[in-house]
Amino acid sequence: MSDSKTPLLDELEKGPWPSFVKEIKKAARTSRKAKDLLGQLELSYKDKKTHWKHGGIVGVRGYGGGIIGRFSDVPEEFPGAAHFHTVRVNQPSGWFYTTDALRQLCDIWDKYGSGLTNMHGSTGDTVFLGAGSDELEDIFTELSKAEWDLGGSGSDVRTPSCCVGPARCEFACYDTLALTYDLTMAYQDELHRPLFPYKWKFKMAGCPNDCVASIARADFSIIGTWRDEIRIDQAAVAEYAEKGLDIQSDAIRRCPTRCMKWDGNTLKINDHQCTRCMHCINVMPKALRPGTDTGAVILIGAKAPIVQGAILSSVLVPFMKIEPPYEELKDLIEKIWEFWDEHGVARERIGELIQRVGLGNFLEAIDIEPSPQMITQPRDNPYIFYEEYYAEEKEGGEA
């Protein structure tokens, strides 16, 4: 029999995969907080219930977001874990750090916190786990001195995040990193001072592959696309064929709109039918590339289930050029916020509000024309009721 104090947690270390328990144990060698965290967690497994309390007033001066409060409900037993708040640190666009920057963060965190981090949290931020209430101002001061800032939490703009974009990826149809930085700076107040009915997430993806999964995770998704033709290098297509790629079955037959043709020599794409799904480009990246007239599709309304079920975002603007200073985009964002402020009820995400009031009313309020691309899910009918269209029909019929 082992005399381990955490027999239940030890089970989670077994097997070949990485274990968070192993990491907490490592941290526990030097951190009282981590040690008591282990103790409390073991107790939770024993009692089959959590010993964390949610919320409370925690934060740093002037900011409404960035710190998520957690208090232990067994603080006498585990004083090191009595306050165990989460600090969200706004990550750099595309999660690019120098090693110096990482060391800087780790030093600050070793000095004040538990040493436990989460790289990265599901919102995207660098996450520091286990800050005491009294340490928050000091942590914030040190971070600020080193030019870091907190991210969002609560009913505000959450830390905007993006795919790696043009920094490493040839598919990027706009500069996701630049836009992420720009929106982060432009909406400082909205990020740090909660004023919305609920959270608001921006995610930028450089192309329809959507590596940040913005379509499922962002209230406002900006997904790169193009409106001219897919660039084809016929010689490179032929080379793929020679090297054994079955172009017919791996590319042509999997094109969702069946808009491609391959006669053994030449690849033809009917670009009017193409939905820019990226499938063929992913299969033959050396031969096919997005067009050159690039921009993004703006989608709205994704959320994970809380009040109602999960919803994916749906198309709001089929194509928009994405170039600094991003005026058109910001005008749109601010109009939507205006409407949400006015009509949203507490804890209602923008997608739910749109479902409640109807897309037609929403579009009218933000001054956008309905378009056939507005569908609730792929391969569905548009969900707009074209009143004017019907009105004209009727008049025409009567005349």
Added chain:
Amino acid sequence: MADEITVEQLADDMYDLVKKAEGKKKYKPNDLIKEVITKYGDKVDKKDGKEAIKLLMDSERCVYSYAGGSFVELAK
């Protein structure tokens, strides 16, 4: 009568609202803005309201709290 309503005035009004409601009702930031707009009509707008909340926080009279949504409460 001075027609101009200052942001300070709005912040004071908001503070009073939060204080009176303590223990009974929690204000969301937007509720406070709506309250002062109701009180002063078109002499103030949403932007003034936002500035007033900023002032309220920066002067450390109030803090944000979170319980499902974000609220404005008295600083301890």
